[in-house]
Amino acid sequence: MHIVMISAELAPVAKVGGLADVVFGLSRELEIRGNAVEIILPKYDCMWYDEIWGLHKIWENLWVPWYGSGVNCSVWFGFVHGRKCFFIEPHSPDNFFDRGSFYGFHDDPLRFAFFCKAAMEFMHKGNKRPDIIHCHDWQTGLIPVLLFEIYERLGMNRQRVVYTIHNFKHQGITGEAVLWATGLCRPEYYFHHDRLRDNFNNTAINLMKGGIVYSNYVNTVSPHHSWEARFTDQGYGLGQTLAIHHYKFGGILNGVDYDVWNPETDRFIPSHYNVWNVESKYGNKDALRERLWLRKEFKPIVAYVGRLDAQKGVHLIQHALFYTLERGGQFVMLGAGGDRGINNHFWHLKHYLNENADCHLEIGFNEQLAHLIYAGADICIVPSLFEPCGLAQLIAMRYGSVPVVRAVGGLVDTVFDRDNSDKLPEDRNGYVFKDADFKGLESALSRALGLWFGYPKEFRRLITNALSFDSSWAQSGQRYIEVYDHIRCK
Numbered sequence: 069m070h071i072v073m074i075s076a077e078l079a080p081v082a083k084v085g086g087l088a089d090v091v092f093g094l095s096r097e098l099e100i101r102g103n104a105v106e107i108i109l110p111k112y113d114c115m116w117y118d119e120i121w122g123l124h125k126i127w128e129n130l131w132v133p134w135y136g137s138g139v140n141c142s143v144w145f146g147f148v149h150g151r152k153c154f155f156i157e158p159h160s161p162d163n164f165f166d167r168g169s170f171y172g173f174h175d176d177p178l179r180f181a182f183f184c185k186a187a188m189e190f191m192h193k194g195n196k197r198p199d200i201i202h203c204h205d206w207q208t209g210l211i212p213v214l215l216f217e218i219y220e221r222l223g224m225n226r227q228r229v230v231y232t233i234h235n236f237k238h239q240g241i242t243g244e245a246v247l248w249a250t251g252l253c254r255p256e257y258y259f260h261h262d263r264l265r266d267n268f269n270n271t272a273i274n275l276m277k278g279g280i281v282y283s284n285y286v287n288t289v290s291p292h293h294s295w296e297a298r299f300t301d302q303g304y305g306l307g308q309t310l311a312i313h314h315y316k317f318g319g320i321l322n323g324v325d326y327d328v329w330n331p332e333t334d335r336f337i338p339s340h341y342n343v344w345n346v347e348s349k350y351g352n353k354d355a356l357r358e359r360l361w362l363r364k365e366f367k368p369i370v371a372y373v374g375r376l377d378a379q380k381g382v383h384l385i386q387h388a389l390f391y392t393l394e395r396g397g398q399f400v401m402l403g404a405g406g407d408r409g410i411n412n413h414f415w416h417l418k419h420y421l422n423e424n425a426d427c428h429l430e431i432g433f434n435e436q437l438a439h440l441i442y443a444g445a446d447i448c449i450v451p452s453l454f455e456p457c458g459l460a461q462l463i464a465m466r467y468g469s470v471p472v473v474r475a476v477g478g479l480v481d482t483v484f485d486r487d488n489s490d491k492l493p494e495d496r497n498g499y500v501f502k503d504a505d506f507k508g509l510e511s512a513l514s515r516a517l518g519l520w521f522g523y524p525k526e527f528r529r530l531i532t533n534a535l536s537f538d539s540s541w542a543q544s545g546q547r548y549i550e551v552y553d554h555i556r557c558k
């Protein structure tokens with residue numbers, strides 16, 4: 069099959085969070101299984117250009133209709149760790165993708181609406197006719213709308229769309245300008261409740277809703293979260309839309325890329341290991357302490373790696389820090405976020421704890437350090453308020469760090485409590501808590517720390533169970549292929 073992925077992120081060149089990892093990992097898995105995969109991305113100025121091989125311009129003067137006129141674009145091609153990627157570069161005074169960061173601008177909906185329009189125009193004029201167009205999150209919600217309302221009539225009538233939702237919280241709710249800009253020039257038609265009109269704001273359109281309504285198949289990234297999105301407030305107002313389209317909605321669990329995240333070969337960690345020689349993991353604990361100037365003592369390291377966003381349970385991350393210190397452990401955090409208030413809060417905390425040799429807060433994005441933390445930590449916390457899938461717990465387990473997680477979304481599908489689970493003992497791989505408060509967190513973290521201090525052999529067994537958990541793309545890659553095969557035009 070020929071599959072075109074359209075995404076705002078791709079690891080490692082344009083990564084803000086888990087979306088980037090998934091687009092890379094899934095594309096690779098699909099290729100391994102014999103499919104032809106191409107990825108279309110914006111050409112941001114802030115990408116990691118040294119991770120793109122053979123970047124060159126393949127198209128000059130791609131004219132993309134925009135409002136009454138158009139924007140002239142160049143298209144570039146290059147390989148990102150073997151993946152075939154096209155990068156769209158608009159030449160317009162709006163400077164859509166030359167702003168030093170990926171998101172966070174008042175015109176984000178317009179920027180990514182332009183990206184959608186340009187991607188469609190590129191496929192149309194470049195004669196690309198994939199079997200499947202796979203798009204992701206609100207940024208690409210307009211793709212199926214444009215395909216079925218405009219480009220189908222221009223010859224793209226055999227293409228089918230899969231739309232994967234990684235985060236319901238960000239939906240791209242915006243005004244009608246986006247419609248005029250992209251050539252969807254009948255606002256009264258698109259403002260219909262059955263199409264793009266936001267379920268709560270009559271005067272706004274919702275790009276994610278458009279993606280759901282128009283795609284041939286829609287999924288979120290774990291079975292449990294697909295249930296939450298429909299039946300709890302975690303659908304952020306789209307539950308009703310999902311109910312209408314339930315026959316084409318499901319949950320497919322994320323995997324992690326076993327090449328990128330592999331403690332046996334990882335180029336960012338000094339001491340390699342696997343389930344048969346777990347002792348070597350501790351070389352990384354030493355290296356992590358050295359790198360972050362942590363005291364070298366007989367203590368467990370508890371870590372948090374992730375975006376600093378309300379979604380991630382910020383108050384619980386902070387509480388885990390103080391609780392760990394109080395219990396005689398060490399705490400490491402690596403995080404960055406779009407929210408200035410949350411960022412400032414952690415900067416204050418960092419200054420406050422500056423002299424403490426048992427903790428380190430690193431604020432910023434640092435891929436290499438993330439690898440070392442996953443390998444060097446004993447315990448990783450994921451105390452999210454909601455979590456569509458969560459990669460942090462999967463990567464932590466892949467590196468034999470015991471996950472302590474809240475029972476939401478994909479965390480429910482992947483982490484099974486050591487003491488309270490209906491799983492076999494060898495399948496229990498971490499600790500789980502329910503309530504998003506201090507007591508809830510402590511109920512799990514205290515057991516993890518207690519086991520580390522009091523029962524090292526048992527803790528070691530938990531590490532082995534975590535290391536044995538299968539979080540590869542194999543099964544989920546197969547699931548996506550089945551979906552593609554089911555909907556594609558034969």
Ligand SMILES: Nc1ncnc2c1ncn2[C@@H]1O[C@H](COP(=O)(O)OP(=O)(O)O[C@H]2O[C@H](CO)[C@@H](O)[C@H](O)[C@H]2O)[C@@H](O)[C@H]1O
Pocket residue numbers: 084085086087089090234235289322373374375402403404432433434435438455456457458459460463
């Ligand atoms: N400061 C930093 N430095 C280095 N690396 C950092 C970092 N902050 C985060 N990362 C990395 O980014 C990824 C985060 O993935 P997650 O799945 O945990 O969260 P995210 O909320 O971004 O993704 C959304 O999409 C994914 C993919 O579908 C879902 O799993 C998830 O539930 C959903 O919220 C991990 O690879 C992590 O190591």
